[in-house]
Amino acid sequence: MAANPAARPAGPMTFEALADAIMYRWSVERDDWVSPSEVEQARLYLARVGVATLALPDGGYAIDGDRAAVCGPARLVLLGLRHLHATRRTAD
Numbered sequence: 001m002a003a004n005p006a007a008r009p010a011g012p013m014t015f016e017a018l019a020d021a022i023m024y025r026w027s028v029e030r031d032d033w034v035s036p037s038e039v040e041q042a043r044l045y046l047a048r049v050g051v052a053t054l055a056l057p058d059g060g061y062a063i064d065g066d067r068a069a070v071c072g073p074a075r076l077v078l079l080g081l082r083h084l085h086a087t088r089r090t091a092d
Helices: 015-029 036-050 072-090
Strands: 052-053 061-063 066-071
Touching: 015 036, 015 072, 036 052, 036 072, 061 072, 066 072
Parallel strands: none
Antiparallel strands: 052 061, 061 066
């Protein structure tokens, strides 16, 4: 039986550790809901790779300080997943 990446230990985790669980949940449940802690981990990860984000009063996020590139929480996490996937792919 395959391990369920969505079953993770309690406590704070890095975005890199959460990424597989998020992708598993999104693919199995077909729901792109993200928790506030997952969004914050994605923002921290994006900051580490040089992508600045700004939380907006309406719940959206500006990317790289460009208000034209505004997205919601799930889209922000997706951006983090894309960056992480690209680094994992080039590391192979």
